[in-house]
Amino acid sequence: MALSLSTPARRRLRVLGFLSPWLIGFSVFFLYPLIATVYFSFMHYNQIKEPTFVGLKNWRYVFEQMPLFGPALWNTLWLVVVMVALRVVFGLSLGLLVTKLKSGVGFFRTAFYLPYLAPPVAATVAFVFLLNPGTGPVNEILSKIGITAPTWFNDPTWAKPSLVMLSLWGIGDLMVIFMAALLDVPKEQYEAADLDGAGAWAKFRYVTWPSITPIVMFAVVTGVVQTMQYYTQALVAGKIASGVSIGPGTVIQPGYPDHSTLTVPQLVYSMGFQNFNTGAACVLSLVLFAIAMAVTMLLMRKRSGLLSAED
Amino acid sequence: MPRWRIRRTRVPAVPVVLAAAGLLLSGCANPSTGSADDDPTKPVTLKFWHGWAAPSEVEAINDSIDRFEEQHPNIKVKATGNVTDETINQALRAGGGEAPDVVTSFTTNNVGQYCDSGMWVNLDPFMKKTGLDKKKTFPKTLLDYTSYKGTQCALPLLADAFGMYYNKDAFKEAGIARPPRTMSEFTAAAKKLTVRKGKDSYRRVGFMPNFRLYQNSPDRMFAQWSPQYFGADGKARLADEPGSYEFFKAAGELVRAQGGYDALEKFRTTFGDEMSSQNAFLTQKLAMHLDGEWRGLMLDEAKAKFDWGVAPLPVPDDRADTYGKGFITGTVAGIAHSSKHQNAAWELVRFLTADTDQVVEFANAIHNVPSTFEALKSPKLDADPRFRTFFKILENQYSQALPPSTNGGAYVVSLQDFSYGVEAGRVKDLRKGLKKLDDQIDADNLQAEN
Numbered sequence: 029m030a031l032s033l034s035t036p037a038r039r040r041l042r043v044l045g046f047l048s049p050w051l052i053g054f055s056v057f058f059l060y061p062l063i064a065t066v067y068f069s070f071m072h073y074n075q076i077k078e079p080t081f082v083g084l085k086n087w088r089y090v091f092e093q094m095p096l097f098g099p100a101l102w103n104t105l106w107l108v109v110v111m112v113a114l115r116v117v118f119g120l121s122l123g124l125l126v127t128k129l130k131s132g133v134g135f136f137r138t139a140f141y142l143p144y145l146a147p148p149v150a151a152t153v154a155f156v157f158l159l160n161p162g163t164g165p166v167n168e169i170l171s172k173i174g175i176t177a178p179t180w181f182n183d184p185t186w187a188k189p190s191l192v193m194l195s196l197w198g199i200g201d202l203m204v205i206f207m208a209a210l211l212d213v214p215k216e217q218y219e220a221a222d223l224d225g226a227g228a229w230a231k232f233r234y235v236t237w238p239s240i241t242p243i244v245m246f247a248v249v250t251g252v253v254q255t256m257q258y259y260t261q262a263l264v265a266g267k268i269a270s271g272v273s274i275g276p277g278t279v280i281q282p283g284y285p286d287h288s289t290l291t292v293p294q295l296v297y298s299m300g301f302q303n304f305n306t307g308a309a310c311v312l313s314l315v316l317f318a319i320a321m322a323v324t325m326l327l328m329r330k331r332s333g334l335l336s337a338e339d
Numbered sequence: 340m341p342r343w344r345i346r347r348t349r350v351p352a353v354p355v356v357l358a359a360a361g362l363l364l365s366g367c368a369n370p371s372t373g374s375a376d377d378d379p380t381k382p383v384t385l386k387f388w389h390g391w392a393a394p395s396e397v398e399a400i401n402d403s404i405d406r407f408e409e410q411h412p413n414i415k416v417k418a419t420g421n422v423t424d425e426t427i428n429q430a431l432r433a434g435g436g437e438a439p440d441v442v443t444s445f446t447t448n449n450v451g452q453y454c455d456s457g458m459w460v461n462l463d464p465f466m467k468k469t470g471l472d473k474k475k476t477f478p479k480t481l482l483d484y485t486s487y488k489g490t491q492c493a494l495p496l497l498a499d500a501f502g503m504y505y506n507k508d509a510f511k512e513a514g515i516a517r518p519p520r521t522m523s524e525f526t527a528a529a530k531k532l533t534v535r536k537g538k539d540s541y542r543r544v545g546f547m548p549n550f551r552l553y554q555n556s557p558d559r560m561f562a563q564w565s566p567q568y569f570g571a572d573g574k575a576r577l578a579d580e581p582g583s584y585e586f587f588k589a590a591g592e593l594v595r596a597q598g599g600y601d602a603l604e605k606f607r608t609t610f611g612d613e614m615s616s617q618n619a620f621l622t623q624k625l626a627m628h629l630d631g632e633w634r635g636l637m638l639d640e641a642k643a644k645f646d647w648g649v650a651p652l653p654v655p656d657d658r659a660d661t662y663g664k665g666f667i668t669g670t671v672a673g674i675a676h677s678s679k680h681q682n683a684a685w686e687l688v689r690f691l692t693a694d695t696d697q698v699v700e701f702a703n704a705i706h707n708v709p710s711t712f713e714a715l716k717s718p719k720l721d722a723d724p725r726f727r728t729f730f731k732i733l734e735n736q737y738s739q740a741l742p743p744s745t746n747g748g749a750y751v752v753s754l755q756d757f758s759y760g761v762e763a764g765r766v767k768d769l770r771k772g773l774k775k776l777d778d779q780i781d782a783d784n785l786q787a788e789n
Contacts, residue, residue, distance in 0.1 A: 074432075074456060074787070075432035075433075076431075076432055076456045076457065076458055076676075077456065077457075085786075086786075089782065089786050093779070093782040093783075093786070095779060160608055161605055161608050162605055162606065162607075162608035162609035163608065163609050179604075179605065179608075182604065182605075182608060269608075270551055271551060271552070271607055271608065271610065272551050273553050273554070273612070273613040273614070279424070279425065279748065279752060280425075281752060281755070281756070286759070286760070286763065286765065301425070301428075301429055302425060302428075303746075303747075303749060303783075303787070304428065304432065305786060305787065308786065
């Protein structure tokens with residue numbers, strides 16, 4: 029017997045068919061892990077024995093008995109605020125610079141973009157060696173001109189700013205995005221502003237800024253989400269700068285010096301895959317998820333978040 | 340004619356989804372388990388994971404495997420080197436066909452976790468089955484660090500003893516006749532051996548006590564005070580341990596005698612990698628240095644440009660009679676819980692850990708301390724007196740290994756973290772800090788046990 033469907037049902041199935049690639053991806057890579065994370069946050073599970081329900085014990089452990097949670101959260105939020113803000117400002121400034129250049133445009137665009145292509149681990153290792161307080165060329169040069177340089181990645185006060193410097197060095201991605209946005213601003217608006225006698229600041233404030241606001245918002249939102257997941261550079265910098273030998277019997281302790289480079293994602297890994305404290309790792313992941321969601325919602329609160337003035 | 344209709348249902352969706360997810364997730368949470376039903380005389384290929392990575396060490400372990408395969412032609416061994424404990428831990432938890440049968444660890448720190456979780460199987464039934472008397476084969480200290488609460492889930496595969504390497508030329512230059520034996524002699528010698536370069540650097544440091552330097556993990560130096568980490572109730576007792584205060588005081592005095600923490604840390608940043616030709620002892624930036632027995636072979640291979648000797652690490656002044664002791668650890672071997680060839684795997688473990696000729700040959704090849712009574716007495720052992728100093732440290736009645744814990748080496752990591760704070764001067768109240776450290780260790784252990 030042939031199967032016949034009503035028109036609305038057929039339409040719904042068709043829509044479902046078109047949506048299915050996304051639905052499958054969303055379910056497998058987002059919904060399932062999210063439900064699993066919530067589930068394991070209430071379980072004691074060492075990845076060997078059967079999970080057992082422990083109620084809020086994991087939550088209490090993280091909030092009351094894990095001394096590294098506070099520093100890790102503080103460092104992550106510090107990086108979100110400082111690194112994202114500086115990256116946006118620096119990326120926009122470079123974008124403005126390369127769009128205004130009259131000559132050597134190709135050279136400067138390439139020069140500013142190239143560091144972004146360096147693999148994060150290699151770039152971090154190079155930075156730590158350059159800034160090595162004992163043998164690095166940066167401190168040698170600074171001492172020759174009479175400046176007492178900090179010990180950079182070896183100093184708890186300077187370790188995070190050093191990571192920010194590293195991220196600003198690889199600003200090529202944002203520079204390209206801002207450059208494209210700036211080139212997209214209608215020239216007629218600048219001409220009209222010129223006729224009105226507007227200065228450089230007025231043109232930026234009333235012509236450029238309203239046009240690129242969605243791009244700035246995009247850079248901020250993606251920057252926040254990426255920085256919330258900041259892991260590799262901080263881990264590598266801390267490990268190399270600490271000089272601790274890593275052998276088959278040793279455990280890499282992130283956060284050197286004095287937990288100043290410890291981030292929540294690093295703690296998630298340590299808890300989940302070094303200590304096999306799956307419950308605590310899931311609690312940390314959920315905290316991170318909640319903060320990322322809250323910050324993103326706050327940024328997107330205004331309907332115009334990703335819309336330009338023209339929209 | 341039937342028609343498909345999309346209807347709204349009133350099934351309570353959230354509890355159903357959570358229940359389904361729970362069932363699904365708990366089903367996913369069981370790694371495969373192995374068995375000991377195999378016939379070890381039948382052809383089989385064993386997967387063997389170990390941590391050796393240096394070319395000479397890899398050659399030595401491969402030679403050992405060749406000898407084993409000669410004796411057991413039906414067993415082939417597929418070895419994978421440079422495997423960390425972290426990888427082993429993750430692989431055995433994940434299970435699957437690629438997981439190893441025989442595993443080794445370069446540290447004894449995780450034995451408690453391996454035994455308690457059942458990740459490494461109890462070897463007692465295998466020993467009983469094949470007639471290996473562990474008490475007559477292995478020294479007690481080594482049996483202690485390879486078992487947890489009566490479960491012998493590992494066996495020692497050579498041991499490591501820690502002693503003090505010293506630059507004899509530097510000693511001569513400084514007019515020091517013999518290696519220091521007590522902490523006060525140690526501090527005086529370190530100060531005398533330290534040579535400054537300019538205002539804020541060094542040409543050479545007598546002894547760098549900084550806990551991040553190479554093998555200077557605090558637990559290794561702390562062993563000279565014979566601390567008891569846990570009380571009879573299993574709770575951490577570092578705040579009640581008198582040795583804790585004396586140890587940090589002695590380390591602080593060493594630091595101050597040589598210019599202070601900041602200056603020493605800055606000098607440390609000029610050191611090369613521990614296992615490279617830029618090792619700070621090899622480049623004579625350090626006159627005395629805490630290290631394991633393997634360093635001697637490396638110094639010989641690198642053709643050190645100075646005369647060097649080995650002595651036990653000094654002891655506290657009020658325990659001078661215990662001089663000769665040191666920190667003990669070692670490589671341990673076991674069988675993965677997921678192995679389906681546990682009897683064949685036992686043959687390999689037994690060969691590597693208890694066959695006297697094998698233990699002696701391997702010990703000579705990689706300069707590790709033999710881990711069986713018979714091997715320690717063997718005339719075939721390397722006669723180098725510097726190497727043999729470590730045998731004496733191993734056999735010293737006061738030498739100490741770390742106690743196993745269900746939470747693996749987590750308490751050692753907590754101690755390290757705390758010690759970094761103490762040496763940097765960030766811990767103002769040591770008693771309060773140690774009490775907090777004890778609470779932390781207990782909370783972590785409880786969380787692991789839950």
